[in-house]
Amino acid sequence: MNKSSVNSNQTKNLQPVFAVGVMLAIVVLMMTMVWPVWNLFPQYVTENVKLVSVDSSGCWADTQDNYLVKLVNSCSGQPGQHIMGTYDVKVKQRMHTFLP
Missing domain, CATH: 1.20.5 (Single alpha-helices involved in coiled-coils or other helix-helix interfaces)
Structure with missing residues (x-):
């Protein structure tokens, strides 16, 4: 070779x-x-939020730093009421990326 x-x-x-x-x-x-x-992996946070809307698709709430988020747990309350709600904090991070 x-x-x-x-x-x-x-x-x-x-x-x-x-x-x-x-x-x-x-x-x-x-x-x-x-x-x-x-x-892809959610990071859940539970905090005191103000309910904005309650409908058949779920509950929407305003967080303490004024972000509108959808709660992951079921809620029984009226709009304007303050409750303890759980949501995905990464939704806020994604919104913050696109807001001016």
């Missing part, structure tokens, strides 16, 4: 490893920079 055929075989063996490495780097970049996966 000559030296050029050995180098050729080694290069062919490294090509799939390089391709997998590039794909892995792209996936890691996409997961951290472009579309963060941690936004």
